[in-house]
């Protein structure tokens with residue numbers, strides 16, 4: 001009897017306790033953390049070309065996420081990590097290898113939902129590790145929603161199609177189905193999140209009518225915009241190139257409507273250590289890229305039998321002594337060493353702007369076969385110089401270099417964000433000798 005009462009009491013107090021838990025979980029459910037990232041654009045790691053470009057990379061992201069997960073677990077706070085996809089690019093043959101590693105690297109980060117952009121399918125769906133990565137897309141090859149539940153918080157994630165996937169006649173139906181799915185999720189107590197392939201203004205105009213709590217629009221540049229609450233919908237615009245992540249603390253009311261939010265940006269700067277867990281993965285990646293490159297070199301060597309149209313700066317310097325001296329003292333003459341220092345002197349993604357004629361017939365292959373074409377040289381700007389060197393009355397292929405200007409081929413926004421012609425040109429300025437100052441043309 002006593003035992004029974006005891007049990008009864010225990011049962012009651014358990015009921016009471018679970019009631020408390022329910023109550024407190026209802027309160028807790030109204031606060032959760034959402035970490036989001038935008039396009040990675042194939043940037044498995046930051047190039048580090050300038051301090052301003054030295055953000056991002058999967059290794060730093062891993063460090064940031066595991067620290068945050070630990071911190072939130074201690075507080076018992078629900079966390080969802082989502083990405084709007086656009087992880088890879090498909091420019092050259094090495095991108096296939098890079099993409100493979102981007103997908104496996106991302107898989108190790110345990111995201112909760114990743115939207116599919118058409119680029120992501122560039123090397124086929126198998127490479128996307130569909131059973132390891134939580135893709136979400138109206139594309140028939142993927143789940144069209146992710147219903148997530150953590151610590152009592154329920155988040156339903158959907159993705160709007162990229163419009164080229166959908167025949168015009170089907171657009172209306174797709175939108176209706178999506179609206180319906182959003183409303184149904186809302187009815188079952190989910191907070192809803194929709195990834196959009198459109199930028200903000202366009203997305204707001206064409207939005208499928210439905211119960212959307214969080215709308216993730218496509219970012220235009222690296223920056224993360226401050227989230228805006230528009231008609232009860234929180235609009236987030238993540239940046240590109242995976243340089244930053246956004247972190248939101250969200251409060252919702254009993255109906256799952258967002259009542260307030262606080263936002264901060266997680267900068268993936270070099271202050272963040274690379275995750276040790278990814279050391280092996282990264283070494284394998286570098287090996288794979290390096291082997292691919294060596295195979296390419298071998299092929300190219302076999303192919304390039306004719307005489308190269310490039311001669312290298314040394315040859316120009318025989319006649320243009322002063323110009324050669326100015327160049328020799330410039331950073332351009334050191335551009336390959338910069339790659340060697342960061343162990344990237346084999347990466348086709350980097351060599352194009354740090355050597356002469358890379359991927360052009362007779363251009364740079366490697367430091368042994370084509371030592372004379374290492375670094376940024378005269379012919380990067382002036383064009384191939386063999387003909388001119390043999391007969392100086394023949395003009396160089398590129399003329400009016402400052403009008404175009406030739407510099408922007410490499411000093412683009414991604415790799416040289418601080419470039420200004422009027423500040424950079426004086427550092428390497430040279431020209432033809434003035435006839436009255438010099439006898440020859442070498443001054």
Ligand code: HEC
Nearest residue numbers: 331332334335338353354376380406407409410424425427
């Ligand atoms: C083929 C690619 C390429 C072209 C074209 C090019 N540059 Fe560069 N430039 C580089 C690279 C790569 C570096 C970095 C070299 C290093 O430090 O390793 C660089 C560095 C520089 C620097 C040194 C920056 C510093 O902070 O000291 C200056 C100045 C510069 N370039 C000016 C120019 C100007 C002006 C032009 C156009 C007339 C030009 N470059 C065209 C690739 C290029």
Ligand code: HEC
Nearest residue numbers: 047048049050338339342344349350353409410411415416
């Ligand atoms: C589109 C051309 C381009 C590509 C591609 C490129 N770089 Fe550069 N890189 C530059 C330019 C231009 C600079 C000089 C930036 C400046 O000083 O404004 C530079 C500078 C650098 C520097 C010198 C930074 C310093 O502080 O002195 C390093 C290191 C570097 N790049 C590494 C890389 C690596 C690694 C890759 C491949 C992942 C790469 N670059 C790809 C154009 C390029």
Ligand code: HEC
Nearest residue numbers: 313316320323324327376377378381400401402430431432
């Ligand atoms: C980063 C790009 C760049 C590099 C590298 C470079 N030059 Fe130039 N060079 C220019 C530009 C820009 C001008 C100015 C053209 C103008 O004023 O329109 C110029 C001008 C010249 C001129 C005078 C042309 C004229 O008609 O006035 C000569 C000669 C010349 N360069 C030779 C060289 C030699 C030799 C080298 C290598 C040792 C070299 N340059 C490396 C960009 C470059």
Ligand code: HEC
Nearest residue numbers: 311315316319378379382385388389392393394395396441
């Ligand atoms: C055998 C000597 C010689 C060699 C080698 C030589 N040049 Fe010249 N270069 C000249 C002479 C001479 C002129 C002046 C031609 C004129 O004014 O008609 C000239 C003119 C130029 C000019 C201005 C005219 C133009 O075509 O744009 C540039 C730029 C130039 N050289 C760059 C180079 C570069 C780059 C190299 C190496 C690829 C080189 N030169 C190799 C002798 C040489």
